[in-house]
Structure formats: structure tokens, C-alpha cells
Amino acid sequence: MSSSTEPLLNTGEMDSNMDPTRKQSLDVMDSDTEDKLVDETNIEELVKELPQATDRTVQFLDNLLAVLPNRWRNWIVRTIFTLLMVGSFGLIIYWGPLPLMIVTLLVQVKCFQEIISIGYSVYRVHGLPWFRSLSWYMLIASNYFFYGESLVDYISFFYKNMNFIKPLLTYHRFISFSLYVVGFIWFVLSLVKKYYLRQFSLFAWTHVTLLIVVTQSYLIIQNMFEGLIWFIVPVSMIVINDVMAYLFGFFFGKTPLIKLSPKKTWEGFIGGGLATVVLGMIISHVLCQYEFFICPIEYYDTADWTFRCEPSKLFQLTEYELPEALRLIFKVTGLPQTYMMYPFVLHSLALSLFSSIIGPFGGFFASGFKRAFKIKDFGDVIPGHGGLVDRFDCQYLMASFVNVYISSFIRAPNPAKIIHMIHQLKPEDQVNVFNLLSEYLNSTMTGV
Amino acid sequence: MSSSTEPLLNTGEMDSNMDPTRKQSLDVMDSDTEDKLVDETNIEELVKELPQATDRTVQFLDNLLAVLPNRWRNWIVRTIFTLLMVGSFGLIIYWGPLPLMIVTLLVQVKCFQEIISIGYSVYRVHGLPWFRSLSWYMLIASNYFFYGESLVDYISFFYKNMNFIKPLLTYHRFISFSLYVVGFIWFVLSLVKKYYLRQFSLFAWTHVTLLIVVTQSYLIIQNMFEGLIWFIVPVSMIVINDVMAYLFGFFFGKTPLIKLSPKKTWEGFIGGGLATVVLGMIISHVLCQYEFFICPIEYYDTADWTFRCEPSKLFQLTEYELPEALRLIFKVTGLPQTYMMYPFVLHSLALSLFSSIIGPFGGFFASGFKRAFKIKDFGDVIPGHGGLVDRFDCQYLMASFVNVYISSFIRAPNPAKIIHMIHQLKPEDQVNVFNLLSEYLNSTMTGV
Numbered sequence: 001m002s003s004s005t006e007p008l009l010n011t012g013e014m015d016s017n018m019d020p021t022r023k024q025s026l027d028v029m030d031s032d033t034e035d036k037l038v039d040e041t042n043i044e045e046l047v048k049e050l051p052q053a054t055d056r057t058v059q060f061l062d063n064l065l066a067v068l069p070n071r072w073r074n075w076i077v078r079t080i081f082t083l084l085m086v087g088s089f090g091l092i093i094y095w096g097p098l099p100l101m102i103v104t105l106l107v108q109v110k111c112f113q114e115i116i117s118i119g120y121s122v123y124r125v126h127g128l129p130w131f132r133s134l135s136w137y138m139l140i141a142s143n144y145f146f147y148g149e150s151l152v153d154y155i156s157f158f159y160k161n162m163n164f165i166k167p168l169l170t171y172h173r174f175i176s177f178s179l180y181v182v183g184f185i186w187f188v189l190s191l192v193k194k195y196y197l198r199q200f201s202l203f204a205w206t207h208v209t210l211l212i213v214v215t216q217s218y219l220i221i222q223n224m225f226e227g228l229i230w231f232i233v234p235v236s237m238i239v240i241n242d243v244m245a246y247l248f249g250f251f252f253g254k255t256p257l258i259k260l261s262p263k264k265t266w267e268g269f270i271g272g273g274l275a276t277v278v279l280g281m282i283i284s285h286v287l288c289q290y291e292f293f294i295c296p297i298e299y300y301d302t303a304d305w306t307f308r309c310e311p312s313k314l315f316q317l318t319e320y321e322l323p324e325a326l327r328l329i330f331k332v333t334g335l336p337q338t339y340m341m342y343p344f345v346l347h348s349l350a351l352s353l354f355s356s357i358i359g360p361f362g363g364f365f366a367s368g369f370k371r372a373f374k375i376k377d378f379g380d381v382i383p384g385h386g387g388l389v390d391r392f393d394c395q396y397l398m399a400s401f402v403n404v405y406i407s408s409f410i411r412a413p414n415p416a417k418i419i420h421m422i423h424q425l426k427p428e429d430q431v432n433v434f435n436l437l438s439e440y441l442n443s444t445m446t447g448v
Numbered sequence: 449m450s451s452s453t454e455p456l457l458n459t460g461e462m463d464s465n466m467d468p469t470r471k472q473s474l475d476v477m478d479s480d481t482e483d484k485l486v487d488e489t490n491i492e493e494l495v496k497e498l499p500q501a502t503d504r505t506v507q508f509l510d511n512l513l514a515v516l517p518n519r520w521r522n523w524i525v526r527t528i529f530t531l532l533m534v535g536s537f538g539l540i541i542y543w544g545p546l547p548l549m550i551v552t553l554l555v556q557v558k559c560f561q562e563i564i565s566i567g568y569s570v571y572r573v574h575g576l577p578w579f580r581s582l583s584w585y586m587l588i589a590s591n592y593f594f595y596g597e598s599l600v601d602y603i604s605f606f607y608k609n610m611n612f613i614k615p616l617l618t619y620h621r622f623i624s625f626s627l628y629v630v631g632f633i634w635f636v637l638s639l640v641k642k643y644y645l646r647q648f649s650l651f652a653w654t655h656v657t658l659l660i661v662v663t664q665s666y667l668i669i670q671n672m673f674e675g676l677i678w679f680i681v682p683v684s685m686i687v688i689n690d691v692m693a694y695l696f697g698f699f700f701g702k703t704p705l706i707k708l709s710p711k712k713t714w715e716g717f718i719g720g721g722l723a724t725v726v727l728g729m730i731i732s733h734v735l736c737q738y739e740f741f742i743c744p745i746e747y748y749d750t751a752d753w754t755f756r757c758e759p760s761k762l763f764q765l766t767e768y769e770l771p772e773a774l775r776l777i778f779k780v781t782g783l784p785q786t787y788m789m790y791p792f793v794l795h796s797l798a799l800s801l802f803s804s805i806i807g808p809f810g811g812f813f814a815s816g817f818k819r820a821f822k823i824k825d826f827g828d829v830i831p832g833h834g835g836l837v838d839r840f841d842c843q844y845l846m847a848s849f850v851n852v853y854i855s856s857f858i859r860a861p862n863p864a865k866i867i868h869m870i871h872q873l874k875p876e877d878q879v880n881v882f883n884l885l886s887e888y889l890n891s892t893m894t895g896v
Contacts, residue, residue, distance in 0.1 A: 174856035181806055188812045196820035208652045260639060358629055364636045372644035408622035415877045419884050421866055429863045434889055436867050437882050
């Protein structure tokens with residue numbers, strides 16, 4: 001590998017401004033600090049230091065399982081830690097919405113760290129200490145922005161009369177933007193000639209990671225605000241789909257599904273999909289019966305840590321007639337023609353179809369990414385599973401879908417929010433709205 | 449350069465799934481198709497084909513100017529095309545808001561093309577035709593999303609009773625998300641083993657470009673909706689700052705400002721800044737007097753292409769007292785103690801300070817980017833200036849600032865929008881809001 005001996009920009013106009021000693025310094029630049037990016041010839045060398053340990057097991061488990069063949073050992077470790085994770089998930093839900101949000105934040109931070117670490121190894125910027133600080137600064141700034149945006153709603157519901165918070169809410173966006181601009185200027189000032197290419201690459205890497213991790217974990221929080229069921233059902237569906245696809249693939253898998261993930265099979269894909277639809281409906285039906293899961297977060301009473309609300313239409317048992325096509329069959333077999341069901345259970349069908357058909361593409365994407373950088377896992381925090389990103393790859397895509405689904409098909413303008421907006425108007429505008437509304441109601445509802 | 453002879457993932461578990469012929473294919477891979485990214489040793493070779501022509505002039509101008517020394521020739525070409533651009537900008541403003549929005553869109557598309565072309569050259573994916581289509585598909589999808597988001601407001605003002613548009617507005621976000629998911633799946637399915645690294649890099653490149661270009665041109669459109677003054681004043685400030693910094697630097701420049709842009713000087717920075725503040729206030733004062741510039745877009749009457757509105761407080765002459773510190777000096781010199789001014793002119797101070805202090809960092813960032821990839825310009829569409837991105841680098845940062853500034857300090861909840869939201873409620877909720885509001889007004893305004 002030879003270093004470039006060209007000046008940065010070779011136009012006559014620029015040359016007059018160039019210090020000749022700077023040209024010299026390029027000539028003597030040693031190949032280790034040369035400004036180059038990723039090269040297939042050395043990428044495995046670069047990522048060597050990343051934690052990689054799907055086969056790592058806790059020591060005492062390892063000894064216990066030593067007698068079993070490799071395939072079964074991995075199976076058992078994976079199962080134990082799947083159950084552990086599902087158990088802890090249940091426990092955190094039991095603790096209520098605030099711990100859930102904190103855990104979401106922690107998962108986000110760990111995912112960010114795992115993805116950013118790959119960037120550091122690949123672009124070898126260990127010699128540029130500012131870069132690590134800059135990435136974390138950007139993480140904090142973007143979290144302040146996004147979590148702030150959801151907390152604005154939350155806080156304004158609970159502390160309607162706390163005037164000292166008002167400037168923090170009103171100027172929240174301005175403060176966030178200022179934080180970002182500081183990071184941006186910091187980046188520009190930290191640019192070092194030798195490293196331009198790597199610094200810009202890593203800056204882009206940071207932004208894409210923030211886009212994936214922070215914006216989508218913000219969407220998760222937003223979903224929770226609509227009622228915990230909008231968080232628990234989708235998360236469970238992805239877990240069920242993962243586990244069931246693994247089981248169906250393990251026992252019946254024959255036909256490879258996609259080159260990117262050679263372990264995935266059509267049998268796993270289809271079996272997992274069917275299981276997700278059925279189990280998703282059952283879980284939805286059960287959760288629909290508890291106020292804890294169906295009440296939007298503004299009905300959470302922090303005095304005794306419970307939810308109290310009138311269930312919306314979505315969570316009231318409704319009579320549904322069978323579709324035309326099935327009526328005859330059911331008539332012949334003597335089964336009833338109408339069924340009582342929560343409307344949410346029908347919506348759960350859309351969610352389970354997305355999680356089992358489109359969801360796996362989040363996994364394929366992560367697979368391809370790992371192959372591009374020749375790593376086996378994103379990290380080693382969960383024995384038998386790898387890093388957090390390895391487990392949460394599809395969750396983020398799912399969360400975006402749920403968020404869009406809610407905003408398109410579920411959420412209606414909220415009277416409480418409208419009243420809150422009117423309170424912020426100038427007195428004369430409040431009277432104005434009142435008069436317009438009274439006029440409108442008189443004209444449209446002469447029968448009421 | 450030697451090709452890697454390692455399998456993609458070298459763990460025992462994976463190896464069993466690996467086709468031995470695929471390992472072989474890696475061995476015989478020729479270095480031209482090798483999956484490597486950017487390397488300083490060949491980056492100049494890669495970007496050679498990009499249009500680069502700051503020194504290019506229109507042929508007849510070239511002949512005319514042949515007698516002049518190089519430095520002056522460039523100066524004159526640059527001046528002619530600056531004046532041409534400022535003139536066309538004025539003409540487009542005269543045509544009204546719709547042509548302005550279309551031009552904003554066209555500028556955005558051209559900027560996208562310029563940045564994306566650099567990615568293509570650098571990652572040499574000419575052999576992967578899907579990639580070019582995928583990037584443009586993403587551009588269309590994200591524009592549909594963002595322009596749709598602003599048009600939702602716009603359309604709902606003008607076509608309040610056109611029910612057939614309603615589903616398009618209500619499901620706009622869902623349609624956009626579906627378009628994105630299609631692009632995402634398309635990307636995953638288009639992954640080709642040899643090119644993983646380059647494909648992921650270019651996918652990230654596309655996303656960062658969309659983030660810079662599309663989201664920020666959406667913010668520009670949003671600013672226009674608040675009144676054309678929020679678009680024209682910031683754009684003019686950046687132009688003034690660019691031109692004035694160039695002039696001050698050209699005539700008085702001595703002290704270099706930043707290594708990234710060796711032609712920039714402290715003299716230009718300070719002179720340009722002062723000129724921006726002064727000229728910004730003058731332009732603001734003039735524009736404040738015309739309804740065409742100050743009325744929000746919902747007061748645009750498409751019947752006779754004019755704006756008609758009651759100027760808000762921001763655009764009404766208001767008496768201001770001098771700050772304490774200046775009072776004595778003004779008293780001694782016999783100047784008046786109070787002045788009539790539009791409040792907007794005071795806000796213009798914040799804008800001009802941002803555009804002259806922070807704005808240039810947008811330019812430094814673009815400079816650093818060009819140096820990282822060893823290109824002189826982003827394109828060659830404007831003789832004497834380079835590509836569109838070379839001229840619009842600071843405009844995008846400025847537009848974000850203006851947007852945040854408006855949402856933090858200017859925009860108040862809008863009675864018309866609130867009434868529109870109430871109309872979308874269910875009848876019983878409308879009555880509910882009415883009762884709550886009537887109660888609230890009775891309790892707070894017993895004096896009105």
C-alpha cells in the first residue's frame with residue numbers, strides 16, 4: 001500500500017494557499033495512519049477486537065452441559081436465556097410504565113454502543129478521542145430531543161398548572177437544536193486533515209445509528225402512551241415469531257429461505273408465521289380484559305400505581321358476523337353464526353401478519369450487515385443469543401409499523417388535547433373559538 | 449492488493465451451512481470487483497469522472513475575458529452568475545408561492561443527484577443497476593411523505609369539504625411507510641454477496657443524503673407556509689453573507705480563518721457578518737410593509753393570486769424605547785429616545801447573527817466533505833460557482849434554524865386549526881369540548 005503524494009486539492013488557485021510542509025507531511029505519512037476506509041483484505045483484522053461470543057456460555061452451565069453434543073448444548077443455552085429474558089420482560093411490565101420506559105432507554109443505549117463500536121473498529125479512529133465523546137454527545141442530544149417531545153405531552157397532562165415547566169416545554173425544540181448545532185460545530189472543528197475521510201464516514205455512521213436506534217425507540221415510547229397493549233402485543237409477536245420460526249426450522253426445516261441467513265428455512269418462516277397469528281390473537285384477547293394494558297398512559301394514577309379508564313370501543317366486546325364464505329360451513333357443522341370479540345383482536349391480525357411476513361426482513365438486514373463487516377454477532381451480552389442488536393433487530397421495524405398503524409387507523413383527535421391547546425390561546429382567541437364552535441354546533445346539530 | 453481467502457463467517461456452526469463452491473469463488477475474485485470501500489490511494493481515480501468545473505465559463509464570455517488576468521476573469525464570471533441567480537430568485541418570488549415551492553423541490557432533486565453521484569463513483573456500483581433506481585425510489589417515497597405532510601395542512605385549508613381527499617390525508621402516513629418498507633425489502637433482496645460492504649455503505653449514504661436534503665427542504669416549505677418573509681429574509685441573509693464575506697475577503701482579507709477553507713479570512717467573516725446584520729434589518733423593514741410577504745399561506749387567494757390578511761402583531765409598527773446604555777448618548781446628540789419599528793426587525797437580528805456566525809460552518813462542513821473525497825466542487829451547473837450543493841450548503845442549516853425559531857418563539861396555537869380539529873371529533877365529543885370550554889371561560893373570564 002502506498003501513500004498518496006498528491007496535495008489535497010490540485011488546482012492552481014488553491015495551491016497558492018498551501019503550506020509546502022503540509023504536502024511533505026503527506027509523503028512521510030505512515031501507512032497505519034493513512035486516511036483509508038474499509039478494505040476487504042483487512043476487515044477481519046479490524047473487527048477482531050469486537051466481543052463475539054454466541055458460543056460463550058456461563059461457566060457452570062458449560063460444565064453441566066459438557067456431555068451433550070454441540071448442537072443440543074447451544075439449544076439448551078439459548079432456551080434458558082430466552083426464558084430468562086421473557087421472565088424479566090414480564091416482571092418489568094408488572095412494575096408499570098415508568099420502569100418499562102427506562103428499560104427501553106437502556107436497551108437503546110446498549111444497541112447504540114454495539115453499532116457504534118463496529119464503526120470505531122472499522123474506521124480505526126482510536127487516536128481521535130473527540131470522536132467517541134462526540135457520538136455519545138449526539139446520543140444524549142437526540143434523546144433529549146425525542147424523549148422531551150414525548151414528555152411534553154406527558155408532563156402537560158400531569159402538571160397542567162406548574163408554570164415553571166412551561167419555558168422548558170415551549171423552548172424544548174430550540175434547546176435541542178442548539179445542542180445539535182454545538183455537536184455539528186464540534187465535529188467541524190475536530191476535523192484533522194489526515195482523517196477527513198474516516199471522520200466523515202463515522203459522522204454518517206453515527207447519524208444512521210441515531211436514526212435507527214433513537215428515533216425508533218422514541219416511536220416505542222409513543223406506542224406505550226396509547227396503552228401498554230400497543231407495546232406488549234407487538235413485542236410478544238416478534239418474540240413468538242423468532243422462537244417459533246427457530247423451533248419449526250429446528251425440527252422440520254429443509255428448504256433454505258434466503259442466502260443472507262442460511263439457517264432460516266421456509267418451514268420455519270411459515271410455521272412461525274401461523275403460530276404468531278394464532279398466539280397473537282390469544283394474547284390480545286387476554287390483555288383486552290385488563291385496564292392496566294388498555295388505558296392510555298394519561299389515565300395512569302401515580303397515587304396508587306393503577307390505571308383507571310372507560311375502555312374505548314376498541315376494547316369492548318362486539319358482536320361480529322361470520323364472513324359470507326364461512327357461513328355455510330359453520331351452519332352445516334352447527335356452530336354459531338356470530339361471535340363476540342374485541343375489535344382489537346382483529347387489529348392484532350394486521351400486526352401479526354406484519355411481524356411474521358415483513359418483520360423477518362429486519363433480521364435479514366442485520367444478517368447482511370454482519371456479513372458485510374464479517375462479524376458473527378453485534379456483541380456478547382446474552383449467552384446463546386449474541387448482542388442486544390441481534391435480538392432487537394426486528395423489534396425496531398415492528399415499532400415503526402405499530403406507530404404508523406396507530407396514527408393512521410386508531411388515534412382520533414383527543415378532546416383533552418384540544419382543550420389543552422385552547423388554554424394556550426390568547427383570551428380573545430379563546431372567546432373566538434368558543435363563538436365559532438357554538439355557531440357550528442347550532443348549525444349542524446339542531447336535533448341534539 | 450490481495451483478495452481475502454477467508455469464508456464470510458468463520459465459526460464452526462456456520463461452516464456446515466456454507467457451500468464450498470462459494471468459498472472458492474472468493475479466492476478467484478478479481479481485484480476490480482473486490483468488496484472494498486474507499487482508499488486514499490485510488491480515491492482521485494474514482495471521482496475523476498464527476499463533473500468539476502469551477503473554472504469553466506460560457507464560451508463567448510471566455511473569449512471576451514481572455515485579455516484579463518485569471519484572478520479577475522474568475523471574479524467577473526462569478527459576479528455575472530451571482531447577479532443572474534439573484535435576478536431569477538426575484539422573478540420566482542414575484543410569481544408567487546407555488547412556483548417557489550416547485551423551485552425548492554427542483555433544487556432539492558439536483559442536490560440529491562450531486563451528492564448521490566459522488567457515492568456512486570466512490571463505491572463503484574455501476575454494475576448494480578438496482579442501486580441507482582433504489583436511491584431515486586427512496587427520494588420519491590420520502591418526498592411523498594414530507595411534501596404530503598405539509599400538503600395535508602394546505603389542502604385541508606382549501607378543500608375543507610372535499611371528502612374524497614380525506615382517505616388520502618388520513619392514510620398518507622401509512623402509504624408512505626408502505627412505500628419505505630417496499631424500498632427496504634427491495635434493498636435486502638438486492639444484496640449480492642460480493643458487494644455487501646459497498647451496498648450497505650451506499651444505503652447509508654442514501655439515507656444521510658435524504659436526511660440532509662429532503663427533510664430540510666421540507667422545513668423550507670414549512671417556513672414558507674408561515675409567510676414568504678420567513679423564507680426570503682433567511683435566504684437573502686445567506687446570500688448577502690456569502691457575497692459580502694467574499695468581497696471583504698477579496699479586498700481586505702489577510703488573516704486565515706480556518707484550515708478547512710484556506711480562502712476564508714477573518715476580515716471576510718467579520719465584514720460579511722456586519723453587512724448581514726445591517727442589510728438584513730433593512731430588507732426585513734421593507735418586506736414587513738407588504739401583505740404579499742407577511743401573510744401566512746392560508747390567506748393566499750388563488751382567485752386573483754394575492755394575499756389578504758390582517759397583519760399580526762409581528763408586522764405592526766411598535767414604539768420601542770432605547771436600551772438604558774444608549775439613552776444618554778442619544779440624549780446628548782439630540783436624537784429621539786423612542787423609535788417606531790416592526791417587531792419582526794428585532795427577530796431578524798437573531799436570524800442574521802445565526803446566518804453570519806453559525807451559517808459558515810455549513811460551508812466548512814461542505815469544504816471538509818469535498819476534501820475528504822478530493823473533489824473541488826459538487827457539480828458544474830453554475831459557471832464560477834460549481835454545483836448547486838456548493839451554493840446551498842448553508843441554506844439548509846439556516847432553514848432548520850428558522851423552522852425551530854418559528855416553532856419556539858413565533859407560532860402560537862392557531863384558532864383556525866383548532867376549529868378544524870374539533871370538526872373531526874365525534875358529535876358527542878364536540879359537545880363535550882364545547883361544555884368544557886364554556887365552563888373554563890366562565891370561571892376565568894368573569895370580567896369579560
